[in-house]
Amino acid sequence: MITIGQLAAYAGVTIKAVRHYHKLGLLEEPSRDSSGYRRYTAEHAIHLLKIKTLAEAGVPLGRVKELLAADPDQVAAAMAEIDRSLEMRVRELRRTRQRIARLSGGDRLFVSAEVADYLDDLRELGVSERGVRLERDGWILLQSVSPKNAAVWIAEKRVAIGDPEFRALYLEYDSAYDWSPDDPRLPALAERAQRWLVKRPDRVEGGPPLRDPALVQLVSSSTGSRSPAWDRLAEIGREQRS
Amino acid sequence: MITIGQLAAYAGVTIKAVRHYHKLGLLEEPSRDSSGYRRYTAEHAIHLLKIKTLAEAGVPLGRVKELLAADPDQVAAAMAEIDRSLEMRVRELRRTRQRIARLSGGDRLFVSAEVADYLDDLRELGVSERGVRLERDGWILLQSVSPKNAAVWIAEKRVAIGDPEFRALYLEYDSAYDWSPDDPRLPALAERAQRWLVKRPDRVEGGPPLRDPALVQLVSSSTGSRSPAWDRLAEIGREQRS
DNA sequence: CTTGACATTGACCCAAGGTCAGGGTTCGAA
DNA sequence: TTCGAACCCTGACCTTGGGTCAATGTCAAG
Known part of the structure; x- marks a missing residue:
């Protein structure tokens, strides 16, 4: 007849756990000796080892109880x-x-593989780290707002990046971030971007009606990282289209 | 600017979890919009994904907090x-x-490998299943009361089992379980056992002073599986030694 | 203008025990 | 025989990582 401490040590569990199993009806309460101490037999030890093994495997104690009562x-x-x-x-x-x-x-944890590849393309192209980060954050937002649209748009983007004119535009936009909003190069850049948008390669089939500027706006307005020059560019764009 | 639901969906956690992280100071509370809704940025999404990845790896949220604040x-x-x-x-x-x-x-889950081997030896010898079970339960008790002594004693036992006289004695004890306490063969068996105990091969070095009868008593008294004949055998043994 | 989806806070619940309080028991050594 | 260490008892509250429920507010679409 062993005590609760010896039983617990043998099975490699704490005394508290043994009493917990009693409370849950998982392990039979043994008889008490004259002073009220629990006195266990080998049967209890075997039973407890079974419980412990199952519990260690992550089986919820409720199921352990069922299992031990079930047939082989x-x-x-x-x-x-x-x-x-x-x-x-x-x-x-x-x-x-x-x-x-x-x-x-890298970024592969935060965005889809396609987007990560696209970001790598941008880095290779010579886009600033700040620019890449802005793009990345835009895609994260986009993927959370509408994963379906994001998938379509990234496909479009990966086509566009094959176009030398798009690449040139992207790089210029990237450096325009730091320009003054009164910089004389801005109107020309805006117009060039507008031309590209109109005559660019056909969009992916079934693409949504949303235009790229909306994306740009989402990105720039949401990340809190907007620049006066970019704001001015957007403004010029709106004027040109109206 | 995305809502809490979009953020949670993006990261693959529940809204409740996000608020939980806020409460723990793990994720920065974003600014609210005019109606009091939380509005998140991509930074939050990245942060949340980091938290989620670490939490999934089993890192406690407290440590996650430290980690995210620590330097690279x-x-x-x-x-x-x-x-x-x-x-x-x-x-x-x-x-x-x-x-x-x-x-x-088998039994290998419940007793040490040495004891399991010993039990296999007994089975091979022709000991009854009841007898093997009694031994096993005895060893379980013993290992829980005193693992160190159990290790020494099992070593002794595995030496003894090599002795033909011990094997014969064991088998006879095994069958004596069912005898009547008045069986005329009992005194002779007790005496034979006593003789073996006295002249048996030298005990393992550094062995404890406890004698085998103590073990027998522990086993038989504790498992609740004692037989009248065995009780009588123990009694005769005590008489002989005194 | 209503309806349904989504948001807010707060309070309580869960497993699987851990920890603490406030006792009683046993055992070996002095 | 008496002391201290090491056990044991019950009971109540604490923990982690959220889930669930309630009562209420807000948004967008038809």
């Missing part, structure tokens, strides 16, 4: 299922490990 | 540590899987 056939089936879920958890943990490894790295 | 060097070090603990959890899960697989199987 059911137990075997449940074991197989538990094993499958355990395997899944192992796979998930491994995936998380990879993401953790990349956390301190 | 510390973060990198912490990541490495988290990765290690993740790896350990994967290994543990694999071990648990194996134990789960063996749960419905």
Whole structure:
């Protein structure tokens, strides 16, 4: 006849856990000795080890109770299922490990692979880090507002980036961020952008009716990172279209 | 500017979780719009994804908070540590899987490998299943009362089982379980056992002073599975020694 | 103008125990 | 035999990471 402390040590659980299992009706309350101490037998030890093994596998205590009362056939089936879920958890943990490894790295954690590729293209093109970050933040917002539209638009963008005129425009817009709103180059840039928008390659089939300027506006207005020159460019654009 | 619902959907967490993170000071409270709704930016989305990734890896939210405030060097070090603990959890899960697989199987889950081997020896010797179970339960109790002594004693037992006289005695004790306490064979059996105990091979070095009868008593008295004949055998033994 | 989806705060609930308080018991050593 | 250490008892509250419910406010579309 062993005490609760010895039982707990044998099974590798705490005394508190043993009493918890009693309260849940998982482990039979043993008889008490003359001073009211619980006195356990080997049966209890075996039972407790079963409970512990199942609990360690992540089986909720409620189910552990069922399982221990069920007949062997059911137990075997449940074991197989538990094993499958355990395997899944192992796979998930491994995936998380990879993401953790990349956390301190690039943008691929925050945007879809397509967008990340596009951002890489921009970096290669020579766009400033600030510009790339602005784009990235725009896509994050876009993906959260409308993942479907974002997928269509990124496809369009990846086509556009193949156009030398678009690339040139993008770079100029990028550097225009720091210009004064009175800079004489702004009207010409706005007009050139407008021309490109009108005669640009056909849009992807089934694309939404929303125009790029809306995206630009969303991005620039939302991230809080807008520049006087860009505001002026948008203004000129509106004037030209009206 | 996105709403809490859009932010939560983007990061793959619930709205409740986002507010929970605010309460814990994990995620900065964004500004509210005119109607008091929270309005988030891409920065929040990125921050939230970081939190989610770390939380999924099992990092407590308290530590997540520290990590996000720490400088990159510390973060990198912490990541490495988290990765290690993740790896350990994967290994543990694999071990648990194996134990789960063996749960419905033999005794190896309940006793040490040495004891399990010893029990297998007994089975091979022809000891009854009841007898093996009694031994097993005795070892479980013993291991819980005093793992150190149990280890020494099992070593002794595994030496003794090599002795033909011990094997013969064990088998006779095993069958004596069912005898009447008045059976005429009992005194002879008790005497034979006594002789073996006296002249048996030298005990393992550093062994404790406790004698085997104490073990027998513990086992038989504790499992609740005692037999009249065994009680009588113990009594005769005490008489002989006095 | 209503309806349905979404937002707000606050309060309570869950597993699986941990911790603390305020006692009683047992055992070995002095 | 008496002391201290190490056990044991119950009961009540604390923890983490949220879920659920309630009562109320707001938004956008038909």
